Amino acid sequence: MAYSEKVIGHYQNPKNVGTLDKSKSNVGTGLVGAPECGDVMRLQIEVDETTGMIKDAKFKTFGCGSAIASSSLATEWLKGKSIDEAAKIDNMEIVEELHLPPVKIHCSVLAEDAIKAAINDYRKKNGMPELKFEESVVH
Amino acid sequence: MLKLPIYLDHNATTPCDPRVVETMIPYFTNNFGNAASRNHPFGWQAEEAVDNARVQVAKLIGADPKEIIFTSGATEADNLAIKGVYEMYASKGNHIITCNIEHKAVLDTCKHIEKEGGEVTYLKVNPDGLIDLKELEAAIKPTTILIAIMYANNEVGTVMPMKEISALAKKNGILVFSDATQAVGKIPVDVNKDGIDLLAMTAHKMYGPKGIGALYVRRKNPRVKVTAQMDGGGHERGMRSGTLNVPGIVGFGKACELAMLEMDTDAKRLSALRDKLENALINIEEAYVNGSRRYRLPHVTNISFKHVEGEGLLMGFNKDIALSSGSACTSASLEPSYVLKALGLGDDLAHSSLRFGLGRFTTEEQIDYTIEAVTKTVNKLREMSPLWEMYKEGIDLSTIEWAHH
Helix, strand or coil: CCCCHHHHHHHHCCCCECCCCCCCCCEEEEEEEEHHHCEEEEEEEEECCCCCEEEEEEEEEECCHHHHHHHHHHHHHHCCCEHHHHCCCCHHHHHHHHCCCHHHHHHHHHHHHHHHHHHHHHHHHCCCCCCCCCCCCCC | CCCCCEECECCCCCCCCHHHHHHHHHHCCCCCCCCCCCCCHHHHHHHHHHHHHHHHHHHHCCCCHHHEEEECCHHHHHHHHHHHHHHHCCCCCCEEEEECCCCHHHHHHHHHHHHCCCEEEEECECCCCCECHHHHHHHCCCCEEEEECCCECCCCCEECCHHHHHHHHHHCCCEEEEECCCCECCECCCCCCCCCCEEEEEHHHCCCCCCCEEEEECCCCCCCCCCCCCCCCCCHHHCCCCCCCHHHHHHHHHHHHHHHHHHHHHHHHHHHHHHHHHHHHCCCCCEEECCCCCCECCCEEEEEECCCCHHHHHHCCCCCEECEECCCCCCCCCCCCHHHHHCCCCHHHHHCEEEEECCCCCCHHHHHHHHHHHHHHHHHHHHCCHHHHHHHCCCCHHHCCCECC
């Protein structure tokens, strides 16, 4: 199975690899997946407390090229969005952008889950109720 | 001169040796006869070529030419051996012993036997990838008719103790079948010294063409018979009907002849290259060899690089280097290699494995290039791996409650 050029691009030059200081109250961290499943994503957002906008996003991913590309793309999309806008990112948008084949859809689901987990971690830290998300359809 | 791309997936298939192709070509055009045509020179020529190849194949495994049944490959030979013995020896019993790291062609055939009402024992292997002879002995019953153990494993390259296995079988009057697909032509295999009654092999793993293989079926001490699995013209002593694939058989024969002549030199050269590769790669932090390093094919190594995922790793260099991974990220089940899991590897280490299979045309320059490319990519992906970061911070990953998806 050949990878799309966009997946290869993100794999070769991943955007926003790194770690944010998770002890800061304006940093939300989402860690999803499991080593036994062959995918673990950690996605972090740093929120500007005055504007409520995401000013930085970082990821680290253990997984295949599509998982790395999905998380790299997610961090790019997160920057500059409000956390409410970020919560609306749908995994199918990632699938379309990266031209992921059906066997790789779970990588995009994982990225969506990581975004939501990061947002809820931020909300929890800041005394806001956690958002309830519907279970993603594709797993 | 470094030649790219580099092919290090010789356990999957091998290129045809040009000398093999050369001997095959006339049998597509001028000498196209049907080996079963008894009444004209076209048939005689084809028959002579098949007879000659049968001798070449038999010689390589120390057999008599009459004991070679040509098939379409090892999968068919596995099916014919197991189903054929099960049906032929039904009056003696219905129990088969095999092991859990066999190729799917053996495992799925055994599952088929179970559906038919047969009984199958799947022996476990130890972390070296070898069966325990005591467990084998304990599994033997009065109804056991066949012990089916592979000669060498396709994923980790470990070599089973065939002589000891067949000694136990002989003592109990049980037939021994071995899927020797990965071993024949790579290491010395002798059906008499090894005490094997049925043996499956295929040409395309030993620099021959695809679509041709053979089942060795012993004719003396004891005389073994299998029921045919296809009805037809009664070719191959009635055990495998179908017009013989003459060009394939000629190529297979030539490949066996070459293996016979060059196996020792190939094995010496490749084990030195394999050791160079392996020693360099296990120098990387948290890298482990899977399976026995002692009882192993000379050209194979399987290595896990902890905290990086195999498929992601392959992507770092798969334009230049062809390799296999024990990760199964593309399969619907997301299950990694059952062979590595049977060796006791956790799913995480199985997902992190690469299989290197060197071959006749592998050069030292290619190995040097591979060492550099794999090392570079492992380091790059670890910089990107949350698991590596946690490991470096001293976090015990087994204490984390992972969200399984």
